[in-house]
Amino acid sequence: MSNLNDPVIKGYFINLIGEEGFKVVEKMPETEVTDEKIAEATGVLLNIVRRTLFILYENRLAVYRRVRDTDSGWLTYLWRLDLSTMDSQLVLESKKILKNLRSKLEFEDGKVFYTCKAQCSRFLFETASDLLFICPVCGEDLEYQENESVVKALKQRINKIEELASSAIA
Numbered sequence: 001m002s003n004l005n006d007p008v009i010k011g012y013f014i015n016l017i018g019e020e021g022f023k024v025v026e027k028m029p030e031t032e033v034t035d036e037k038i039a040e041a042t043g044v045l046l047n048i049v050r051r052t053l054f055i056l057y058e059n060r061l062a063v064y065r066r067v068r069d070t071d072s073g074w075l076t077y078l079w080r081l082d083l084s085t086m087d088s089q090l091v092l093e094s095k096k097i098l099k100n101l102r103s104k105l106e107f108e109d110g111k112v113f114y115t116c117k118a119q120c121s122r123f124l125f126e127t128a129s130d131l132l133f134i135c136p137v138c139g140e141d142l143e144y145q146e147n148e149s150v151v152k153a154l155k156q157r158i159n160k161i162e163e164l165a166s167s168a169i170a
Helices: 007-027 033-042 046-058 083-108 125-131 149-168
Strands: 062-068 074-080 111-115 121-125 143-145
Touching: 007 033, 007 046, 007 083, 033 046, 033 074, 046 062, 083 125, 111 125, 121 125
Parallel strands: none
Antiparallel strands: 062 074, 111 121, 111 143
């Protein structure tokens, strides 16, 4: 089973299902159990438990088995965590993050930006020029905004994620 105390895994779950959802994952029994029993065991509202379980199911981190009650005909869903795909889920997530960071870097790199002192919005040079270097929100003058630190930070994050990914493969 994956280590839920690992900051990467915990961060992934919190991003995916939130703090309340993470409580469900932390306290969920290893055996098959109904959503009602999970809600009782965790103290989390039933609708949040169900939402969490379906998100986990959609991400292949939980499985269920349906059992039909022969008397009433009702279906009961028995849930359990299946974290065997956790590594592949983390790889997919890191690929999405890298794609987004590279896209943001491509946008930031080599462009000139302007903003007002209140930083109401940020404009490319062409847009700022069309606005006569006046902020359309607050009416203040638009001034040049250096973005080299943003570009540098994006490059560092991309490199760090690539390093972690390559060390995980090795």
